[in-house]
């Protein structure tokens with residue numbers, strides 16, 4: 001982690017934080033600043049009122065002459081009590097407004113990521129986590145530290161001026177004694193930020209184990225295999241490792257802060273003795289003593305506050321840097337300067353010598369794939385686990401770009417069109433489809449948010465996916481909530497409030513979601529029936545057959561019976577298309593497809609043959 005940002009970067013981060021805060025609270029921000037500045041002046045005004053009052057009393061002035069000073073002292077006392085309440089209220093308001101803007105901007109930035117690779121990068125994930133943590137309060141904290149520093153500087157300046165008038169030597173001593181505190185705190189702040197960054201991977205692992213221990217998805221295996229103890233121990237190892245690093249830093253902090261506190265107390269005590277000596281020799285008045293004591297304390301307090309605020313600002317700046325980096329990140333996939341419009345598919349999609357690997361240090365997954373998905377025809381992708389079928393699908397959706405070669409949509413390179421344009425033309429069921437903790441209707445409607453509220457379309461899609469009977473039978477039909485996540489105590493035991501579906505039932509909903517999008521140019525079905533019972537699978541594949549008729553589709557399935565009637569079947573092996581043809585052609589050629597098909601068929605034959 002960069003713990004020493006350049007001055008230019010710091011200034012630009014400060015400016016960004018101020019812009020953001022002003023955007024979030026155009027009235028609250030200046031008001032907060034004004035109240036803080038008044039808060040900075042009040043202690044000085046209090047000290048001067050006190051001096052004048054004491055000197056007046058010592059000189060035997062008439063009470064009426066002193067009354068305005070007494071009233072002024074009362075007003076400053078009132079302000080001392082009220083200002084912190086007002087500033088705290090404004091600060092909390094400001095923080096909430098800033099949180100809305102920063103969260104909005106952060107997740108907009110995440111939404112701008114067209115691909116997936118950056119989200120898979122662990123360094124990016126660490127940055128994102130810090131940005132999420134910082135984003136809520138970071139910019140507000142930075143502005144708060146900035147305002148706090150200005151407030152402390154105003155108080156410091158006022159007391160410094162006062163002390164210079166009374167005793168210039170003491171002013172210099174107090175000021176010089178504060179320099180080590182300033183430097184030490186800045187060093188500590190930098191070290192703290194470094195510690196935070198260094199434990200990020202440890203914390204990521206700790207969170208992983210903690211999430212696992214509380215995960216509903218993992219609960220069955222954890223219990224059956226008795227993994228709770230193992231993962232809890234691993235979580236604690238990570239937690240204590242992170243704590244040990246933080247503990248070391250805390251000890252260094254405490255040592256340095258203790259030394260600095262001792263130095264501050266010694267300077268204040270020395271100053272007091274000196275002032276008493278001067279007063280005893282008639283060189284300081286009673287009021288002078290009062291303002292001297294107030295000024296030394298005030299200056300030390302203001303300096304301490306300035307140092308703390310600057311250190312905190314430094315720390316906030318380093319963390320805000322992550323937020324800004326993510327918020328202002330460039331595109332993860334190259335964006336064409338002038339994107340070409342993607343017309344409806346007319347001829348076909350061609351993969352031309354496509355090479356792909358997930359990272360430079362990882363093996364090639366695709367090694368020169370040549371394949372055409374003809375318009376209006378169905379293509380089935382077949383291959384062993386890890387052959388690269390899902391990877392090809394991800395490239396078709398342009399979640400990644402091929403490293404070599406190109407994917408052409410009617411001759412247009414996918415890299416030359418806008419990704420939104422491309423994705424608007426694709427419908428898909430992914431192997432790892434989502435189960436949303438939302439209503440059944442929404443789970444289907446998310447397939448096309450423009451018709452999400454069109455119940456007829458939603459029901460039609462559910463019927464085609466064989467999901468209608470299931471959904472209609474739920475306590476609240478399509479409006480049934482498919483989760484037990486968000487209930488509060490009051491409706492916890494009410495079965496009407498939400499239900500859980502089985503894996504196959506969820507898969508039908510995912511299919512229905514894809515069917516809602518069926519008027520797209522390309523339909524991708526990656527293992528769409530892996531979790532279905534035999535009857536449902538048969539129904540779904542019959543529906544898919546009807547559905548695919550005349551539509552351009554890519555179907556991935558390990559159940560070769562389900563792909564046999566695709567117009568073209570492509571076998572993927574060792575990163576290339578090794579066989580291509582219709583079912584009959586591939587069976588006749590006696591290659592890998594024929595071998596796998598016979599293998600599967602023989603399994604069924606054995607069962608049905610006596």
Ligand SMILES: Nc1ncnc2c1ncn2[C@@H]1O[C@H](COP(=O)(O)OP(=O)(O)OP(=O)(O)O)[C@@H](O)[C@H]1O
Nearest residue numbers: 120358365383384385386387388389390391392431
């Ligand atoms: N996000 C990823 N990062 C790194 N490697 C990956 C990633 N996704 C897949 N791979 C690797 O790419 C290879 C191909 O995976 P892919 O999921 O495309 O295979 P598949 O043919 O769909 O397999 P299956 O039939 O098991 O679904 C595998 O070796 C896998 O480990």
